Amino acid sequence: MTAKIRTQRRIQSIDVGFRLIRVLEGASGKLPLSKIAELADMPASKAHLYMASFVQAGLVEQDPVTMRYGLGRYALQLGAAAMRQLDVAQVSREALDMLQSETGLLVFLTVWGNRGPVIIAKVDATVEVLVSVRVGHVLPLYQAATGRVYLAYKARSAIQHVETRERPVDATLKQRAEESLALIRQRQLAFSDSQINAGFASISAPIFDYAGEIAAAVTALGMKNDIDIDPQGRTAQRVHAAAVEVSRKLGCPPDVLREDFADPISNDRKSA
Known part of the structure; x- marks a missing residue:
């Protein structure tokens, strides 16, 4: 006693x-x-x-x-x-589960690897998605919403070797992706519409660490009929909210995170 x-x-x-x-x-x-x-x-x-x-x-x-x-x-x-000891996958688990529950979409988390954005965790969609998304898969920089998030936030010196090794992409697609980067930074969101797999769309948002640097990205993927890619739509808001929640857990400075969800170009759904 x-x-x-x-x-x-x-x-x-x-x-x-x-x-x-x-x-x-x-x-x-x-x-x-x-x-x-x-x-x-x-x-x-x-x-x-x-x-x-x-x-x-x-x-x-x-x-x-x-x-x-x-x-x-x-x-x-x-x-x-x-x-240093924070595990971004572990910290993100609850937010990923919640995002999947709210949207019914396939949700996955990527980090930057030596070959580009690599999927390290995923939560399957409520309805089977007929596209291959597996842990360990590396996404392209210009065609994928996830890839363009990293293009927007990673230093070019850190990604040049990946750009060099990627298969050549259509010059027009590459130019449009480059032109979208400023808007991606404003929105803290990137969108893809049938640019990798026909009939599929995705929304991706950056996750920031305690230094305000990109640590990961969270992405929601689904059939075009099942995902609302309006930058001010509910799905975009939920993806952004999940990224913000994880960023805060990683100690991201408040002034790095986008608080105002008013879209800078409300009728632009494809440029990012």
Whole structure:
């Protein structure tokens, strides 16, 4: 019984201490002890003991001139380590399942591989889709909505080797794809209509990491009759929402994500 009580007290102590860390996390700058204690709803004398321990551990640092407190270097190291350990497939699983449930479409997740966008996870459509989509499949850059998402966000130096190895595409198709990249960045969405498989359409959205760089892309694919490729339609909004949800879990800065869903070219369904 005694051991159980000690363990419980220790957990409670951590919970109390991290109320102070959360105050510092939400602050726009360093704060005086009195303000930290007030926001954490605890006496300043108690807060001081915790802060002293956090300073010693490197989680918190104190300005020697102003005596104000802020997060320390070790807090930054912990955050960076947490980001490195995030598995985008695992983080995306719930959003992919929800997107498939809401749309009934085939949904898949891609990351950038040495041969281009490669599918690493998928959720099958409610109705069988008569097109080959398998984990490990690499998608083309110019014909696929998914590929054009990476064209829009990856540095050209990082994709030149893939462009060189891809089969030559129609010059007109390539030009239209290039011209669509600015609009894809505005929408944070790309669309494909019968450009790989006749009768099929897809919508793809970028997923961003903690640095605001593209980490993956989520795509919904279906028969043209089953998928609404209106940039302001419900399917587009749901694909975008799934990408935003995963991006936030990866620590994406809020200012990177598109919040306003008003389409910059409301009647343009094919240029992207």
